[in-house]
Amino acid sequence: MTASQIGETTLFVCTTCRTQLADAASDQPRAGARLLAAIETVPTEQRVGVAVVGVECLSNCNRSCTVAVTAPGKWTYVLGALDPDLHVADVLTFAQLHQRHEAGLPAWRERPEYIRKNTVARVPTLPAQR
Incomplete structure (x- = not known):
């Protein structure tokens, strides 16, 4: 099965995430919103698949910034402790690896090192309906 037959992966980015050093005192947008904006500036051809x-609150506040990577019939990953200035490429690389794998289980060694160390959860697919 080719990547185009597998379908698109969705990258949910929590826009309400703050940094561990509270953004509240700053007049800048929250770190999650900055992460979303940074990802959206990456050229479309580098985000294929x-x-x-953007979503509000992925309930991982202690390890924010947070994203979730998912697709129908595939495992879902929650990734945390992301820096909007440092981890855009890692997040997109992981999302594309997820998209290309039939079950959404990219090989551990292929994942960016920061993602390997900051995976918060891996959630199995829903069982097929009977």
């Missing part, structure tokens, strides 16, 4: 969607 990945739909980027």
